[in-house]
Amino acid sequence: MPAVTENDVLVYRGSNFFRQRLILSSLSGRAIRIEEIRSTHDDPGLREYEVSLIRLLDKVTNGTRVELSETGTSLYYQPGILIGGQVTHSCCPQRGIGYYLEVLLALGPFCKEPLNAVLQGVTHSELDVSVDKLKTAALPILLKFILVDDGLELKVIRRGAPPLGGGEVVFRCPVRRHLRPLQWTTWGLVKRIRGVVYALRVSPTMANRVVDSAKGVMLKFLPDVYINTDQCRGSNAGKSPGFGVSLVAETNEKTFYCAEAKSVEAGKGEITLPEDLGRECALRLLDEIARGGAVDSAFQWLLALWMALGQKDVSVCIVGPLSDYTISFLQHLKEFFGVMFKLEAIVQESEESDDEEDMPLANKIKMTCVGIGYVNISKRTL
Amino acid sequence: MADESAFDKKKAHRAKQAGRKAEKKKKKKQIDTSNLSARQRNPKAFAIQSAVRAERQFRRREDVIAKKQHIPQVDKTPLEPPPIIVAVVGPPRVGKTTLINNLIKSFIKTNVTSTNGPITIVTSKKRRITLIECNNDINSMIDIAKCADLVLLLCDASFGFEMEIFEFLNICQVHGMPKIMGVLTHLDMIKNAKTLKTTKKTLKHRFWTEVYSGAKLFYLSGIIHGEYLRNEIKNLARFISVMKFRPLSWRSTHAYILADRMEDVTNQEIIRKDPKVNRDIILYGYVRGVPLMKETMVHIAGVGDMKVSELSYLPDPCPLPSSEKKRHLMERERQIYAPFSGVGGIVYDKDAVYIELKGSHSHKQEDEETNEKKALLKNVVETTETIDEQMQESGFKLFSGGAVIYPDMLKDDEYLQQKSKDRDESSEDSSSEDDEKSDSDHDSGIEQNEIKTGKNQLPWDNGSNNEEESGEETNSEKEDEEDFGIKWKEKMNEKATDAYFERQNTSGNIMKLVYGEFEIGNKTKDKIDESEDDSDEEEIGGLFKKVTATQKKKQKEKERLDTDECSFFYSLDKPLLRDWTSESNKQHLINYFVTGKRSADEDASELLKLDDASDGDDEEVYGDFEDFETGEKHVTNENSEDINTLEAGNKRKAEPTKSEILDKKLKLKAKFDSEYDNPDDHRIKGDHSYYENLKAEALKQSELNKSVFENLDNGLRIEVEGFRPGLYVRMMFKNMPSEFVTNFDSTYPILIGALNMAEQNIGFVSCKVKKHRWYKKILKTNDPLIISLGWRRFQTLPIYSKIEDDLKCRYLKYTPEHVTCNMHFYGPVTPQNTGLLALQTVNNNHNEIKQLGFRIAATGSVNEINKSTQIVKKLKLVGTPLKIYKKTAFIKDMFTSTLEVAKFEGAKVKTVSGIRGQIKKALNKPEGAFRATFEDKILMSDIIFCRTWFKVDVTKFYAPVVNLLLPLGAKNAWQGMKTKGQLKRERNVKSEANTDSMYTEVNREPKVFKPLVIPKQLQKGLPYRFKPKNKSTTLSGKPKTQLDRVAVIKNPYEQKVTNVMKMLKMNFDKKTEQQKAATAERLKAHKKQLEDEEWRRIKRQKELKKKICRHLSKMGNKKKTQM
Structure with missing residues (x-):
């Protein structure tokens, strides 16, 4: 959905990519207007979780102006300056903490003061990246751009399953004046697989059953598989029952692929078998590994963002096939920053695909871009 | 190195083996053993003798090396760089135009009649320069300093350095120092040879203190037929064409363009209807600095922020010669392009009349032709x-x-x-x-x-x-x-x-x-x-x-x-997962694991094999080995699939050919040689690997920057990379104020600077500044100030402050004299550490300049950007006691309402005498009164203070200096907001004096103390003489009876009597005194006599005792001997 520019305000329609637009607007300093937000729905206007996101953005910025129409179907957002610092936010349990955490991760390096955010809510959600995945797969990407890890940290204090949540995480992020250009074209081979199985307010055997089945699949490929179980008790287990698993595959070039699966929400009538869950997660991880690339497919957009926000130098990265989300993110990047990626599909040897005709190979995409020379204007120099 | 030599196809030099020359050389090479130094003769004796000395030497060497190191920067100069901007700056009537004319003539051998605006010429095979003359307006000086790569600073030697030159140098220092070469002219005016020499010397040293010692200063010794001496100009031109440049931080992050052509493309009919209508204009110029992005905001210095509505590149109007192999430029390649001066095709005029001259190339037509072809x-x-x-x-x-x-x-x-x-x-x-289409205002294209x-x-x-x-x-x-x-x-x-x-x-x-x-x-x-x-x-x-x-x-x-946002790969629909555990799939996937097969250059076993193969093993052996290994790994596999994987594996790795092996070996050998085989390195070397790595990284990045888009289609390349520096672009601006066109003056530089992300926004900028030591006055808070920051020049109202120890910004009314202070103003968001320059006026009024002397008021750099400010000033709230209990008191007059008190509950208060207390709660009776507790009982006469901080707001005032829009004669007379002082002086308004500060007569009434009252109890215990004698006391402190006494006035006789009595008394007193003294004397003498007598007596006794003792001892001895 291309934007229309009205005297330097980008005008969008629809609630989709709400988060992308707000992130890019906050970073670029360009005002946006979003119209027709669910205008044809029975429940028009912004959802609670989106309003919560605006609240969060308001907390980490100074001078932000938000105007909502009465029906909530239209929003005007004029970003201020990213402040960061100590932030506590109770996220809306409709979406996971990951929904909010990804925003903070994108904005974190460009704040005035190092971000120290406490987020409360649902740590593992169906729609969003879980906090485990962010911790294991997204933070290493940021580390590549800031090089020195001074205080980059994501701590899961309590876990919380939907629908009630009750989880809590602490996210710390250092600030940088500018990001380094990155060349990341090899990702190596998977050398170890780690994982966490959590069981919240359910029988601890569930966790062990998940571990068994997941391990069963993974051991066929690699002997180095360790899966921890995290049996939460009392207040640490959040408010709702649930269990799930996240598996991480680490390559010998520090690329992390992560897959996760969780039980269906309690009270929905369906039952998840732990064995199925473990197997499903393992298959997803294999899927992710097969897709390949330097980063996990869920964080392609973060990679693209940080590449584009680098200095005026060339960054080159190779990722797996672009997800829809990344594609729209690239489009948004072009609209906000005017930066365009050179994308090339790297065609693999054709013989292999001839051998197995029923399996279309995932093409790797080589992303090349010149950073826009973004500097963190909010940081203070003495 | 090896690769380079392979590519180099030059014939190697073959030295003579025999003959006269060979013999000569041999003789030269032969070491004369007769006069060898001791060190050469006996090198072993000069090995390290003292570890301390060696350590010192090492340390010194490392120090020298470390001093030379700089943070490596990524070199961003493109392959085909834009022309170098050479600005000619100096006070009026110093010979700027003459110099430009001479330079052009020396470079391209043609005379240019008028020099207006930038003039681009090709000077050598790889270099073009843009010459621009800076007029005497401080606005132009600032803009030129922001874009020039090389500045020729002209100075009239017969007069010496003028204020403009120092101003310009200061401007340069703030905005990034370009290369500066001084040029002294009018040397022929100094007739005396000796004065000439001393003048040159003093000027040179003054110049060195300003720029850096050793800076190049040229002397143009005279003018013959209106031209400088040809040799001197040639020398100068040579220096210009070999000059090297250092990247400046602002320009290596921002794209900019010095426009060298301007067209007004507004519909003539519209202009006819309304001459003041906003115009559509096109500006042309070379992109410089960094690549210019397509949809970017730019700032046109002297006009304001603009959006580029159309941006495209044109064929270079002044191209570098094609890379043919030859030493010199051909005559037709010595091109000049100066539209404002009427050279290179187009004469620019107010009425937009274009006249084509000889050797011109009409760009418009060429554009379209090439476009079509492309x-x-x-x-x-x-x-x-x-x-x-x-x-x-x-x-x-x-x-x-x-x-x-x-x-x-x-x-x-x-x-x-x-x-x-x-x-x-x-x-x-x-x-x-369709509806939308008709609504929108865009043009149809x-x-x-x-x-x-x-x-x-x-x-x-x-x-x-x-x-x-x-x-x-x-x-x-x-x-x-x-x-x-x-x-x-x-x-x-x-x-x-x-x-x-x-x-x-x-x-x-x-x-x-x-x-x-x-x-x-x-x-x-x-x-x-x-x-x-x-x-x-x-x-x-x-x-x-x-x-x-x-x-x-x-x-x-x-x-x-309106779908929900989700960043997963399969966002909302859950597709069926492929069963990776099935054998066929697994075989494919296993190669992504370390347990699977690796590519040829990674696999350890294959690398080993590679080595074996290079030793001359058969390839068949290698094939067998491979088979065995795969078989071992996948024991469970069926045979058929085993073959399958084998095939895949074979295909995956390239079989090492002989040449590859050779290459690898050579590489290894070179590595080994470089590590161990360096004959010169007997000395201990420091570890510079960190710095070397940084340098290598920067070099790699710059190579990547240059090479990565090299083969890309130009259009796509521009999309991805932006308009790279060196391209000649055409930018269209819509809604340009008509004054820009009607008042156009090509002697003023048109600097178009690109704004990076968020730089078009306006916020509160806080920076550290220092009043310039040559500026005569100090600066006052909230007095309008013209600031040059980034690309912009603007007027704003700054507030000065000082950062206290608790990082609080305390408001200052004036800038301190010789130290830096903080300045806050409302202005454009600019990255930190950007230099800024403050002026109080940009008006070039002669009297004003004379009065001011030096115009640069302050310099500094940006610290922080924010959307709000926290500047505070001290505020003392004063109150008086209403009623005092023991340690509690009611205080009034400090606040006016209960609400105010509520806000200050718990605040500290203090009396003048230093008794501390706290505000407790508001009273309801007198509005604004409150209860407070103190550490001691206070007095009714005490004044109570509450010390707080008051937030000062920065006025939101930001006005760009729009000097390019001013009418032709008055471009250098931009007048913004005036200071309060200026207005008062103009209107002759005198401020009324504060009556509190007036001097008035001091009337002091004598202090009346209360009488001393001694309690009865105390009186009882007092000795009589301390007891108060009179019960009743009056205010004056005298007893009543004394008041009742009548004054006695004596008659003359009585007076005489009293006089005589007085004299007698006096006599008597004197006498008694004398008698007393005499008695004392006598007594003293008597005492002495007595003492003497006593002394004599004691002496006698002693002698007597002695005698007796002697006799006694004698007698004793006699007795002993007898016995």
């Missing part, structure tokens, strides 16, 4: 798909108005069912689109573009639509169940999974998938291009196909409009 060529180049692919994508329609059928969708007949519905919607959509882009996306877009829909339909499976075949349904899930991969595979051009049909390069080119593309597709597809596609896209968009 468009045609691009069309051919851009067809990336093979004919087979095109066939696959091409569809056919059965009847007019029917759906287009593609080969790969033959079975999906749901299209036919949906068709009618789609068409209805399409008609609606198109109508709405752009719109057409948009529509065409929609149409153009077809071939691949349609494909993706298929997949999208099939994916979405998995969700709404139940509703549509009857419509679709069962077979199709079964396959559906798999389809969804594969769709993502397929989409990536369908076309090679993934960029189209992401960005759609983007505009490539110049817009004009695009239109032609697209129309041709259209016609192509019509042949392939047909008209109806387009309609369905655009309309389908619309529908897809509509569906995507």
Whole structure:
């Protein structure tokens, strides 16, 4: 959905990519207007979780102006300056903490003061990246751009399953004046697989059953598989029952692929078998590994963002096939920053695909871009 | 090194082996053993003798090396750099124009009659320069300092350095120091040789203190026939053409353009109707600094922030010569381009009259020609798909108005069912689109573009639509169940999974998938291009196909409009996962693990084999080995698959050829040599690997920057990279104030600076500044100040402050004299550490300059940007006691309302005498009074203070200096907001004196103390003489009886009597005194006599005792001897 520019305000329609637009607007300093937000729905206007996101953005910025129409179907957002610092936010349990955490991760390096955010809510959600995945797969990407890890940290204090949540995480992020250009074209081979199985307010055997089945699949490929179980008790287990698993595959070039699966929400009538869950997660991880690339497919957009926000130098990265989300993110990047990626599909040897005709190979995409020379204007120099 | 030598095809030098020359050389080489130094004769004796000394030497060497190191910067100069801007700066009548004319003549051998604006000339095979003269306006000086690479600072030697030169140097220091060369002119005015010498010397040293010691200073010793001496000019030109430049931080992050041509393209009819209407103008110039992005905001210095509405590149009007092998420039390659001066094709005039001169090249026509050619060529180049692919994508329609059928969708007949519905919607959509079209103000060209882009996306877009829909339909499976075949349904899930991969595979051009049909390069080119593309597709597809596609896209968009945002790969639909555990899949996937097969250059075993092979082993052995290993790894595998993997594995690695092996060996040898085989290195070396690594990284990055887009199509390259420096671009600005055109003066530089992200926004800027030591006055808070920051010059109202120890910004009314302070103002957001310059006026009024002396008021740099400020000043609230209890007191007059008190509850208060307390709670009776507690009882006469901080707001005032819009004569007389002092002086307003500060007569009444009252109890215990004698006391402290006494006045006789009595008394007193003294004397003498007598007596006794003792001892001795 291309934007229309009205005297330097980008005008969008629809609630989709709400988060992308707000992130890019906050970073670029360009005002946006979003119209027709669910205008044809029975429940028009912004959802609670989106309003919560605006609240969060308001907390980490100074001078932000938000105007909502009465029906909530239209929003005007004029970003201020990213402040960061100590932030506590109770996220809306409709979406996971990951929904909010990804925003903070994108904005974190460009704040005035190092971000120290406490987020409360649902740590593992169906729609969003879980906090485990962010911790294991997204933070290493940021580390590549800031090089020195001074205080980059994501701590899961309590876990919380939907629908009630009750989880809590602490996210710390250092600030940088500018990001380094990155060349990341090899990702190596998977050398170890780690994982966490959590069981919240359910029988601890569930966790062990998940571990068994997941391990069963993974051991066929690699002997180095360790899966921890995290049996939460009392207040640490959040408010709702649930269990799930996240598996991480680490390559010998520090690329992390992560897959996760969780039980269906309690009270929905369906039952998840732990064995199925473990197997499903393992298959997803294999899927992710097969897709390949330097980063996990869920964080392609973060990679693209940080590449584009680098200095005026060339960054080159190779990722797996672009997800829809990344594609729209690239489009948004072009609209906000005017930066365009050179994308090339790297065609693999054709013989292999001839051998197995029923399996279309995932093409790797080589992303090349010149950073826009973004500097963190909010940081203070003495 | 080895590679380079391989490429170098030059014939090697062959030294003479015999003959006179060879013998000579031999003789030269022979070491004369007769006069060798001791060190040469006996090197062992001069080995390290003292470890301490060696350590010192080492340390010193390392110090020297470390001092030379700088943080490596990524070199951003492009392959074909833009012309170097050489600015000629100096006070009026110093010879600037003459110098430019002479330089041009020396470079390109032609005379230029008028020099207006930038003049670009080709000076050598790899260098072009743009000469620009700086007029005497401080605005121009600032703009020139921001863009010049090299400054020729002209100075009249007979007069000495003038204030302008020092001002200019200070401006340069703030905005990034360009290279500066001083040029002394008018040397022939100094007749005396000795004075000439001393003048040169003093001027040189003064110049060195300003720039750096050793800075180049040229002497132009005289003028002959209106020209400088040819030799001296040649020398100067030589220096200019070999000058090297250092990157400046602001310019290596911002693109900028020094416009050298301007066109007004507004419709003449509109201008005729309203001469003041906003114009559309076009500015031309070379991109400098960093690549210029397409949709960027720019700041035109002297005009304001503008949006570039159209940006395209043109063929270079003054190109570097083609890289033929020759030493010198050919005559026709010595080009000059100066539209403002009437050279190089176009004479620019106020009435826009263009006259073509000899040797000109009309750019307009050439543009269109080349555009057309390029468009045609691009069309051919851009067809990336093979004919087979095109066939696959091409569809056919059965009847007019029917759906287009593609080969790969033959079975999906749901299209036919949906068709009618789609068409209805399409008609609606198109109508709405039409409405939008008519509403929008864009000119038609752009719109057409948009529509065409929609149409153009077809071939691949349609494909993706298929997949999208099939994916979405998995969700709404139940509703549509009857419509679709069962077979199709079964396959559906798999389809969804594969769709993502397929989409990536369908076309090679993934960029189209992401960005759609983007505009490539110049817009004009695009239109032609697209129309041709259209016609192509019509042949392939047909008209109806387009309609369905655009309309389908619309529908897809509509569906995507409000979906939930999710960053997963399979965002909302959960496709069936492939069973990776099945053997065939597993075999494929295992290669992604360390347990699987690795590529040839990574696998340890194969590297080993490579070494073996290089030793001359047979390849068959290697094959056998391989087989064995794979077999060992996958024991469970069946035989057939084993072979399969084997084949795959073989294909994957390249078999090492002889040359490869040789290469590898050479590389290893070189590495070994460099590490161990360095004959010169006996000395201990420091470890510089960290620095070397940094340097190598920067070098690698700069090489990557240069090489990565080298082979890209120019249009696409510009899309991705931006307009790289060195390109000649044409920028169109809409809604430019008409004054810019009507008051255009080409002697003023037009500097167009690109603004990076967020720099077009306005916020509160806090920076550290120092008043310039040559500026006569101190600066006052909230006095308007003109600031040059980044590209901009603007007027604003600053507030000065000082950072206290607790990091609080305390308001200052004036800048301190010789230390830095903080300054806050409302202005454009600019990155930290950017230099800024403050002036109080940019008016070039002669009297004003004379009065001011030095115009630069302050310099500094940006610290922080924010959207609010926290500046505070001290505030003392004063109150008085209303009623005092023991340690509690009611205080009034400090606040006016209960609400105010409530805000200050718990605040500290203090009396003048230092008794501390706290505000407790408001009272309700006198409004604003409150209860407070203190550490001691306070007095009614005490004053109570509450010390607080008051927040001072920065006034939101920001006015760009728009000197380019001013009328021709008055461009240097921009007048912004005036200071309060200025206004008062103009209107002769005197401020009223504060009556509190007036001097008045001091009337002091004598202090009246209360009488001393001694309690009765105390009186009882007092001795009589301390007891108060009179019970009744009066205010004056005297007893009543004394008041009652009558004054006695004596008659003369009585007076005499008293006099006599007095005298007698006096006599008597004297006498007694004398007697007393005499007695004392006597007594003293008597005492002495007594003492003497006593002394004598004691002496006698002693002698007597002695005698007796002696006798006694004698007698004793006699007795002893007798015995």
